[in-house]
């Protein structure tokens with residue numbers, strides 16, 4: 121299995137995280153791809169993708185760049201304390217659908233990222249590639265294999281059955297609300313028009329929180345991480361606390377990549393963060409050359425689902 125595992129350096133520019141070795145491009149968790157920054161600050165345009173097709177042209181790449189920036193502009197303006205509270209209240213009702221975990225994996229294949237025509241790998245392959253790569257290196261931690269399989273299922277929020285939320289409310293990096301926006305958050309400049317900036321109680325380092333209060337008490341920007349956490353917890357999963365932590369904070373790059381907001385963590389968070397660091401090395405939106413044989417690995421994952429979840433979940 122060819123999965124790229126090198127931890128990328130901390131000093132990237134703009135929210136890019138994952139490098140594809142043969143295309144020199146960077147991929148956001150939402151499926152947005154971004155050209156890699158060269159040392160002179162210019163973008164290196166990739167010539168071919170991993171399927172051997174040419175990228176369209178430089179203009180297409182700069183278009184994508186604009187798409188990503190526009191995505192974060194909307195995200196940073198609209199994610200507020202009030203918005204997050206409203207969304208959590210709505211989506212913790214779990215009154216949208218009933219289905220098994222595996223059915224949701226299949227449903228996720230309907231999620232198409234219009235912004236990324238070069239990425240033709242079905243979502244289920246990303247999930248299984250991540251899970252299989254971890255399984256190879258951590259064969260005894262079956263809970264982590266299942267965590268990898270389900271970590272992105274919350275992206276079903278993009279589908280009509282789930283309210284067809286806009287991309288800015290589903291994917292991209294996450295960050296706390298109710299305290300100062302850390303400089304390490306991608307495209308930080310767009311927070312200047314976020315209404316929460318006007319509220320002085322939200323603008324100190326701790327904001328409305330106490331130091332060491334634990335991340336579970338911190339409101340995070342709403343997206344597929346928090347939604348899948350709610351689904352797993354409210355349906356009574358027996359997955360360990362580290363699994364729920366990984367699901368809930370895997371897009372919290374300011375924490376797990378830049379080391380921001382650690383003052384809000386408690387002891388349990390610090391333990392769980394070790395697992396999140398491990399997990400994130402595998403959570404590549406890999407345009408992997410190796411395709412996973414879904415039917416071959418399916419029985420294993422069905423057995424894990426049965427071990428840790430009820431047969432049907434409320435979503």
Ligand SMILES: [Fe+2]
Nearest residue numbers: 149271272371
């Ligand atoms: Fe994700």
Ligand SMILES: [Fe+2]
Nearest residue numbers: 149271272403
């Ligand atoms: Fe992912």
